[in-house]
Amino acid sequence: MHKMHNTPLGRVFDVFNHIFLALLGLATFIPFVYVIAGSFATESEIAARPFFLIPETITTAAYDYIFSTTTFIRSIGVSVLVTVLGTLVSLLLTMTMAYPLSRKKLLGRNLILNLVVFTMVFNGGMIPTYMVVKSLGLLDSLWALILPVAINPFYLIIVKSFFQNLPSELEESAKIDGCSDMGVFWRIVIPLSKPVIATFTLFYAVFYWNDFFNALLYISDSAKWPVQLLLQQLMMVANMDFGEMDTMLADPPEESLKMAVVVVATVPILIFYPFLQKHFAKGILLGSVKG
Amino acid sequence: MSLLSMKSRKVKTNGPLDTNQLTKTQQLLKDKWLYVLLLPGIVYFVLFKYMPMWGVLMAFQDYSPFKGFWQSDWVGFDHFQYFFQNPDFFRLLRNTLILALYDLIFFFPAPIIIALMLNELRMQFFKRTIQTLVYVPHFMSWVIIASITYVFLTTSGGAVNAVVEYFTGEKINFLSSPDWFRPMIIGQVIWKETGWGTVIFLAALASVSPEQYEAAIMDGAGRFRRMWHVTLPALRSTIVILLILRLGNFLDQGFQQIFLMTNSLNRSVADVFDTYVYFVGITQGAFSYSTAVGLFKAIVGIILIYGADYLAKKLKQPGLF
Numbered sequence: 001m002h003k004m005h006n007t008p009l010g011r012v013f014d015v016f017n018h019i020f021l022a023l024l025g026l027a028t029f030i031p032f033v034y035v036i037a038g039s040f041a042t043e044s045e046i047a048a049r050p051f052f053l054i055p056e057t058i059t060t061a062a063y064d065y066i067f068s069t070t071t072f073i074r075s076i077g078v079s080v081l082v083t084v085l086g087t088l089v090s091l092l093l094t095m096t097m098a099y100p101l102s103r104k105k106l107l108g109r110n111l112i113l114n115l116v117v118f119t120m121v122f123n124g125g126m127i128p129t130y131m132v133v134k135s136l137g138l139l140d141s142l143w144a145l146i147l148p149v150a151i152n153p154f155y156l157i158i159v160k161s162f163f164q165n166l167p168s169e170l171e172e173s174a175k176i177d178g179c180s181d182m183g184v185f186w187r188i189v190i191p192l193s194k195p196v197i198a199t200f201t202l203f204y205a206v207f208y209w210n211d212f213f214n215a216l217l218y219i220s221d222s223a224k225w226p227v228q229l230l231l232q233q234l235m236m237v238a239n240m241d242f243g244e245m246d247t248m249l250a251d252p253p254e255e256s257l258k259m260a261v262v263v264v265a266t267v268p269i270l271i272f273y274p275f276l277q278k279h280f281a282k283g284i285l286l287g288s289v290k291g
Numbered sequence: 292m293s294l295l296s297m298k299s300r301k302v303k304t305n306g307p308l309d310t311n312q313l314t315k316t317q318q319l320l321k322d323k324w325l326y327v328l329l330l331p332g333i334v335y336f337v338l339f340k341y342m343p344m345w346g347v348l349m350a351f352q353d354y355s356p357f358k359g360f361w362q363s364d365w366v367g368f369d370h371f372q373y374f375f376q377n378p379d380f381f382r383l384l385r386n387t388l389i390l391a392l393y394d395l396i397f398f399f400p401a402p403i404i405i406a407l408m409l410n411e412l413r414m415q416f417f418k419r420t421i422q423t424l425v426y427v428p429h430f431m432s433w434v435i436i437a438s439i440t441y442v443f444l445t446t447s448g449g450a451v452n453a454v455v456e457y458f459t460g461e462k463i464n465f466l467s468s469p470d471w472f473r474p475m476i477i478g479q480v481i482w483k484e485t486g487w488g489t490v491i492f493l494a495a496l497a498s499v500s501p502e503q504y505e506a507a508i509m510d511g512a513g514r515f516r517r518m519w520h521v522t523l524p525a526l527r528s529t530i531v532i533l534l535i536l537r538l539g540n541f542l543d544q545g546f547q548q549i550f551l552m553t554n555s556l557n558r559s560v561a562d563v564f565d566t567y568v569y570f571v572g573i574t575q576g577a578f579s580y581s582t583a584v585g586l587f588k589a590i591v592g593i594i595l596i597y598g599a600d601y602l603a604k605k606l607k608q609p610g611l612f
Binding site: 006007009010013014017018020021022024025026027028029031032034035038046047050051092093094096097099100101103105106107112115116119121122123124125126127128129130131132136147148149150151156180181182185206209210211212213217228229231232235236255258259262265266269270273276277280281 | 315318319322324325326327328329331332333335336338339340341342343344345346347349360405408409411412417420421423424425426427428429430431432433434435437438439441442443448449450452453454482486490494513514515546547550551554565568569572573578581582585586588589592593596597
């Protein structure tokens, strides 16, 4: 990147630096490779060899098994549904709330903003939130995985700042042409916000896909478990006594089976990874700009 | 067109149409569509953020699901008193603080060091490949990370224990050993978040102008002196801000992570405030008591955040708010 006069010591450092970082890259990557390899291996091989990157005999038995159980297929369905629906709801609520808050002259704007920021430093906590969800009759409903976490206040503030920085001339000329605020929002602001929408679609989607804890709290009916919770139960049941469990698989899950579930729960993230990497870095830098 | 509208905006702010001169009702009517857009969001915050805040009053009750919120008896600070006299309190405080301290010592510097090392790479392809690899775990759920940890650390055929057994002749039960709990938690955090943590530092480094390096070279600064005198100072304000932020949520150890790695054998070191609230409140049904514990933690948390903000402003850094 910049011109350097490399000293012998600098060269030694360079060699060390490259080797160390390459090892670091491998150390983050290899566990995934092992899990993928294990998911295609036979039980006896997993038991015999503690570590391998390519199985001796490749079998899809674990996948055949999980894809033949309704429990597993249903949990994938639940995860996909919650992720898609949740992301839509979250985006819609975040955008519609951020836009009015970006208008400096709106009456009551500062009060609402302060109340939003306050929720970032103080909250009622797990039990009172649970009580609210319960009293709304949302227990054991998939809406309980979406509505209580629908707006992330951090994202709301970032989107608000983005709207604030849009050129106001566009909105004003649209108004002169007879557009209402509603029309300006849908026809001018939203089309101008595509990059931000893309970023936060991914932020929310990753959150919904990865979430297991809200399901643990609010969903006791195992037919409505998302795949992350199913995986958590599979892992914990086999390894630990972890309170009361209702396993729906007749025989305790085998090693390759668990690894196959890990792989399936990871695959969507890996598919979207190139977009994630790009947009998340953008998001983190957006977030560091104060609004 | 844009010139015209800019002019008209000027007229608006100074002229007779100034919004300050409209009555409040006129303003509300003028912005009616904006309030319509705002409404769903407000309903969300009222229902799921402010109702629970009001619900913390349960901490001062002896809440009974049969009597409901309105009929339950008020007990004042009984639950708090019980909590502070309970040996659990010191155990939770100790566990939380030790984990936070370990996190600060072992995890916090890691992304800074790796960012500095990445910054010294000159082959862009190699640099990008490494970045692409080390960012991956950040996007995985804690369930995935915990599952992979189980697979590697288990005593029945785990790769790590195979190595340990080869060298020492016996296996270590990492997953249920109280001694290994903290190193395991910090190790997971380092593995999952170090790579991603470099993003913000690399961004700060990208803004250092090449002239600064050239000037340093002209002054005869070698590679390491440039790193010390140009690169590291460029990171200083980012490091200070992140440190302050960390102090602001010192008590917030990753709840999901700790919950997933907790079991009956390592509870003595694993329990922190948040997981305790879950186990006592949700699993054992002590709603009022666990709400009191949660409220205590939230209040200490708010003091820490405002303290951190005060500190930031004292140090002439942009505050948190």
